[in-house]
Amino acid sequence: MVTKILPAGNLQAWLDSLVAAYEVYAPVEGDGASTFKKINKGQMPAMDIRTDTPPKGLIFKQVEKILSFEVNPDGITVIPGDENGTKKIVFGIRPCDSRSFTLTDKPFFDPELPENQYMGHRNASALVTTACTSACRTCFCTSIGGAPDEKTGDVWMMDIDGKYLVESLTGKGEELIKANEALFSDASADDEAAAKRIGEEVASSMPKLNIADAKALDGLFNDDAFWQKLTDKCLSCGACTFVCPTCYCFDVRDEGNTRKGERYRGWDSCMFYQYNRAAGGHNPREFHWKRMRQRMLHKFSYFPEKYGDIDCVGCGRCIRSCPVSYDLRDFLEGSLAVTGAAPVGFEKELSDVDEKVRTCEIKPADETVKTGGL
């Protein structure tokens, strides 16, 4: 693996070289929402923003044909879904979003039930991660095992004052640097020390939440009053799930007829009544608080029990996008209080909440962040 310096003035040349060989997606400001979009030669991405929507859909497509079939005299012909081997680079992805793919890999790369479409997109993609040199008021990656300078993806880079420290983390990442070697120079021990210092400063500016362990949270399942209070104002709109980089609920639909047709996979949301309704009309999660319970326990109890990691990366998007200001940090604090020992402002009203804590505004270094409260 190689560690190099890329002068900021060479970033466009590196991007242009990558654009010539791959589809490159990077953070772009939009009309109303920032997101990841395909960039063209000469286009500089918005390197300093946290996008409103994650790059999830570049690999776990919002709608995707997974197969088509035709009944013929010899049996059934099944044709695999859309082309998924196009080589692409997701450039400028934040460590939390990069980490999110390693989590979604766990169910989709499951050897007993591999999901070929997802695996195809994932294997054909390279992630170039940009470490964070500041934190939003809603960020809490350090509380769930991440870090603003976490080395994840295929290439990791950090802006260290007018130049980037760039490190390849995989063979795929090394190729992206080696093919453009003339743009880079050698990194010094001072450069690496500067990056380490910045990472530590940003991490120390973020609140550290304590989280009840997966088994303790299981014990909350039957505490209906807890879930009802937590979910009091939820509209079941599903916004939190669509902006979440780690949510991966999906629906499968068949189009066509019994002789010939196509099968599509599309994003869905466990917060929707219809998602939970079973054949025959019974709905085991008929109330919004039961669906919230499912979402929270899936992320913080069931997924870690099965795969060993919390299925949340602390990006804070669900907090910023909820129309009624549901704050995931209240669940984390509240559940700890109920299952363990921590005191919590569980009785606070929304009117007490400083709206600033729900924005991606960068927090001044000396300001203590308070979380919301119910």
Ligand code: SF4
């Ligand atoms: S975004 Fe808010 S209101 Fe909508 S489903 Fe999520 S928690 Fe409920």
Ligand code: SF4
């Ligand atoms: S649950 Fe919220 S904070 Fe966690 S990864 Fe999803 S959007 Fe980000």
